[in-house]
Amino acid sequence: MDELKARILSEGKVLPGNIIKVGSFLNHKIDTDLMSRMADEFGKHFDLSKVSLILTIEASGIALASICSLKWGIPMVFAKKAKSDNIENGILHSEIYSYTYKKTVNVMVEAEHIKPTDNVLVMDDFLANGEAVRGLTDVVKGAGASLAGVAIAVEKGFQGGGDRLRAAGIDVYSLAIIDDASDGTIKFREN
Amino acid sequence: MDELKARILSEGKVLPGNIIKVGSFLNHKIDTDLMSRMADEFGKHFDLSKVSLILTIEASGIALASICSLKWGIPMVFAKKAKSDNIENGILHSEIYSYTYKKTVNVMVEAEHIKPTDNVLVMDDFLANGEAVRGLTDVVKGAGASLAGVAIAVEKGFQGGGDRLRAAGIDVYSLAIIDDASDGTIKFREN
Numbered sequence: 001m002d003e004l005k006a007r008i009l010s011e012g013k014v015l016p017g018n019i020i021k022v023g024s025f026l027n028h029k030i031d032t033d034l035m036s037r038m039a040d041e042f043g044k045h046f047d048l049s050k051v052s053l054i055l056t057i058e059a060s061g062i063a064l065a066s067i068c069s070l071k072w073g074i075p076m077v078f079a080k081k082a083k084s085d086n087i088e089n090g091i092l093h094s095e096i097y098s099y100t101y102k103k104t105v106n107v108m109v110e111a112e113h114i115k116p117t118d119n120v121l122v123m124d125d126f127l128a129n130g131e132a133v134r135g136l137t138d139v140v141k142g143a144g145a146s147l148a149g150v151a152i153a154v155e156k157g158f159q160g161g162g163d164r165l166r167a168a169g170i171d172v173y174s175l176a177i178i179d180d181a182s183d184g185t186i187k188f189r190e191n
Numbered sequence: 192m193d194e195l196k197a198r199i200l201s202e203g204k205v206l207p208g209n210i211i212k213v214g215s216f217l218n219h220k221i222d223t224d225l226m227s228r229m230a231d232e233f234g235k236h237f238d239l240s241k242v243s244l245i246l247t248i249e250a251s252g253i254a255l256a257s258i259c260s261l262k263w264g265i266p267m268v269f270a271k272k273a274k275s276d277n278i279e280n281g282i283l284h285s286e287i288y289s290y291t292y293k294k295t296v297n298v299m300v301e302a303e304h305i306k307p308t309d310n311v312l313v314m315d316d317f318l319a320n321g322e323a324v325r326g327l328t329d330v331v332k333g334a335g336a337s338l339a340g341v342a343i344a345v346e347k348g349f350q351g352g353g354d355r356l357r358a359a360g361i362d363v364y365s366l367a368i369i370d371d372a373s374d375g376t377i378k379f380r381e382n
Binding site: 023024028029030031032033035036058059060062063065066067069070073075076077078080109110112113 | 214215219220221222223224226227249250251253254256257258260261264266267268269271300301303304
């Protein structure tokens with residue numbers, strides 16, 4: 001998506017450790033008009049008539065998923081993150097490793113919110129190592145629901161998570177894939 | 192707001208410790224159509240032509256603030272929560288006590304995202320003791336910006352946070368105020 005790539009180039013900052021900072025429009029201050037156009041882009045790729053639920057994870061995926069939910073008229077659920085000792089009955093969960101926080105956390109959704117008949121579109125603002133998305137797809141599987149695909153705003157292609165999910169047969173669609181930022185310059189994957 | 196009150200009565204659960212659970216439409220699974228109508232209700236109370244920024248806090252405030260931002264054409268920022276030892280330069284912050292997690296956390300916003308000329312509408316899905324809102328209004332003050340008011344979906348009136356903020360001269364507008372849930376029955380404050 002050219003508009004998103006242009007915003008990443010003009011406002012994104014590459015920090016040490018290959019961290020791409022886009023807090024001025026994507027995950028701290030939020031440009032909801034841009035997100036509305038991102039929803040349109042996702043709609044060109046996925047068959048939304050067959051999607052019954054959007055599933056994201058707190059915190060920064062919530063903004064994009066909310067906008068898509070409103071525009072598409074499809075309900076959304078956001079998974080919560082918690083320590084492993086908080087798992088209760090009736091909770092769908094999957095353990096993931098958070099590279100940001102350098103610890104294992106649980107992705108949790110109350111079971112009543114995903115039905116076996118649901119066709120779920122997993123969504124997040126960022127995809128790097130793919131741990132969060134793997135946790136969300138685990139939750140979908142645990143609910144006995146089917147996975148429509150994975151919709152991502154910005155994928156850090158050089159961290160391999162997206163390509164691993166694609167190799168496993170999952171339809172991962174990212175609006176911008178950054179394949180290199182090692183010298184401080186952002187290079188996008190060709191469409 | 193009658194529709195919101197009806198949903199709280201039909202789907203809300205009162206748990207021990209006066210916890211009101213509304214995860215089926217407000218803060219786990221999200222009914223964004225309802226939120227769109229909540230945005231309309233806020234618009235009847237606040238003069239949105241004078242609001243330049245919506246400020247909320249992660250995680251569950253993000254959905255409502257995103258919907259309001261899109262409908263009103265006003266940008267939004269969500270504050271992050273972090274431990275006190277993570278405060279860097281250029282960060283507006285305020286220490287609050289989280290009754291949910293029983294610990295002190297910092298409410299943080301990067302200074303560049305709130306300008307002294309901004310007129311900020313603080314927003315959250317829940318208001319109980321008012322600590323989160325106090326932290327957000329502190330951040331607005333720290334930025335040298337002005338506060339347009341505080342927009343809340345569900346206020347737990349019996350915990351007093353909203354009335355303390357009103358007594359301090361702040362325009363706190365809540366779409367539903369629960370004044371009692373002690374015997375498991377939810378009673379709303381009269382308009």
